Amino acid sequence: MPYEIDETHDPSLESWVESANDPETDFPIQNLPLSLWEMTNLSSQGTHILVPIGDSFLDLDELVEHDLLDRSLYPTFHYDDFDDASKSLAAVMRSSPETRRRLRERISDLLTGKDPSLRDNPEAREECLLDGDDVHEDAMPETHSIGDYTDFYASVHHATNVGSMFRPDNPLLPNYKWIPVGYHGRASSVVPSGTPIVRPKGQTAPAEDGGAPGFGPCKLLDYELEMGVVVGRGNDLGEPISIADAEDHILGLCLLNDWSARDMQKWEYVPLGPFLAKNFATTVSPYIVTMEALAPFRSPRYERPDGDPAPLPHLDSDHDRDAGALDITLEVFIATKQMRDKGIAPHRLSKGNFKDMYWTVAQMLTHHSSNGCNMQPGDLLGSGTVSGPTRDARGCLLELTWDGDPFANPPVKATGADRTPIDLPSGEQRKFLEDGDEIILKGYCEREGFRRIGFGECRGIIQPAKG
Numbered sequence: 472m473p474y475e476i477d478e479t480h481d482p483s484l485e486s487w488v489e490s491a492n493d494p495e496t497d498f499p500i501q502n503l504p505l506s507l508w509e510m511t512n513l514s515s516q517g518t519h520i521l522v523p524i525g526d527s528f529l530d531l532d533e534l535v536e537h538d539l540l541d542r543s544l545y546p547t548f549h550y551d552d553f554d555d556a557s558k559s560l561a562a563v564m565r566s567s568p569e570t571r572r573r574l575r576e577r578i579s580d581l582l583t584g585k586d587p588s589l590r591d592n593p594e595a596r597e598e599c600l601l602d603g604d605d606v607h608e609d610a611m612p613e614t615h616s617i618g619d620y621t622d623f624y625a626s627v628h629h630a631t632n633v634g635s636m637f638r639p640d641n642p643l644l645p646n647y648k649w650i651p652v653g654y655h656g657r658a659s660s661v662v663p664s665g666t667p668i669v670r671p672k673g674q675t676a677p678a679e680d681g682g683a684p685g686f687g688p689c690k691l692l693d694y695e696l697e698m699g700v701v702v703g704r705g706n707d708l709g710e711p712i713s714i715a716d717a718e719d720h721i722l723g724l725c726l727l728n729d730w731s732a733r734d735m736q737k738w739e740y741v742p743l744g745p746f747l748a749k750n751f752a753t754t755v756s757p758y759i760v761t762m763e764a765l766a767p768f769r770s771p772r773y774e775r776p777d778g779d780p781a782p783l784p785h786l787d788s789d790h791d792r793d794a795g796a797l798d799i800t801l802e803v804f805i806a807t808k809q810m811r812d813k814g815i816a817p818h819r820l821s822k823g824n825f826k827d828m829y830w831t832v833a834q835m836l837t838h839h840s841s842n843g844c845n846m847q848p849g850d851l852l853g854s855g856t857v858s859g860p861t862r863d864a865r866g867c868l869l870e871l872t873w874d875g876d877p878f879a880n881p882p883v884k885a886t887g888a889d890r891t892p893i894d895l896p897s898g899e900q901r902k903f904l905e906d907g908d909e910i911i912l913k914g915y916c917e918r919e920g921f922r923r924i925g926f927g928e929c930r931g932i933i934q935p936a937k938g
């Protein structure tokens with residue numbers, strides 16, 4: 472098992488960065504995610520890797536400059552262009568889990584003061600520890616270099632709900648319980664949290680059979696709550712990754728919003744799957760929470776109901792069955808323009824958990840490379856919409872405002888058109904997203920005996936269609 476609980480997870484560890492000891496922070500000393508920021512007005516120009524700690528950020532490149540971090544754990548490059556930090560991050564991705572564990576341990580030792588050389592050096596502290604407000608004002612989060620993006624469909628609850636809208640008596644297609652279904656998405660339109668999302672235009676189904684389709688701004692715009700899996704080490708073309716090795720190839724996870732144009736999707740998806748309804752924008756949170764940090768929050772794999780087949784041997788292992796899932800609570804909030812103008816707090820739309828997925832991250836990666844497809848450092852896998860068995864755990868509006876419920880007893884059948892709007896605290900209602908709506912994803916892990924860690928936020932505001 473590559474990722475084990477060690478002294479860096481000790482819940483009693485505290486940092487001399489006081490804000491990291493706040494029980495509410497997403498970024499205590501036990502978390503230490505990696506993030507990439509482009510500094511525009513700060514004293515350090517260029518793109519840097521920052522580790523959030525409480526309300527502050529630790530600059531890994533400055534640590535190296537001050538001889539506080541060894542290049543064997545974190546390689547740096549000459550600062551000739553903006554890509555340098557991205558290269559450093561790629562080097563971390565390619566490194567072994569053991570090297571990454573030592574990097575985590577080193578950062579932890581510096582921030583607890585077990586090694587006091589940063590805490591007790593005012594000049595190094597000034598340059599290595601950045602004030603959070605300054606970073607949020609004078610730097611922009613960047614996505615890491617993503618070569619390829621693949622989106623899966625790993626929640627059986629989401630797949631059953633969506634399938635029921637079109638095939639009430641046969642919602643799941645025969646392959647669903649045998650392969651983690653996915654499609655190749657587009658990496659160029661994966662954007663960091665905070666990037667405005669322009670309402671897409673596209674074709675929609677003809678009003679009557681045989682008529683011409685419409686073309687215009689999407690009328691049924693939606694979000695999808697997902698986790699993003701960031702690939703660490705890759706594999707050579709023709710050399711599949713086994714399920715036993717799959718987790719070694721994962722750097723960590725982030726939040727992911729797969730913005731979706733439902734009216735365009737319905738018209739275009741046959742026979743080759745999603746295309747323009749999905750690739751206009753995908754938003755990711757800036758913080759990659761590492762597999763090391765997630766070690767205390769492993770959970771048994773989703774228990775398949777009686778009658779479901781066991782996974783084929785190449786997608787199965789004792790470790791994956793016993794601890795392949797990740798216990799991550801996920802929430803979605805909406806803030807309309809009117810709510811923001813009136814100072815009304817964002818309204819929670821749903822709350823679910825990543826451990827309810829039918830397929831694990833290791834199964835998705837193993838399946839992806841099982842034909843010899845080569846994964847590369849930084850490749851991004853979307854998990855598919857995270858929906859749970861209850862209505863309040865549905866991870867998109869397509870499901871939340873739908874009147875059917877295949878998991879009720881007895882099941883409630885309804886067509887995809889049968890919808891009830893959601894009431895918002897401003898008195899507004901929503902079936903799908905309007906211009907000015909902001910969607911905010913949040914995620915966190917909690918377990919008795921361990922420190923709570925969080926994923927930060929993944930935000931985007933809908934802008935009117937162009938032209």
Ligand code: CA
Pocket residue numbers: 622623695697729853855856
């Ligand atoms: Ca999706």
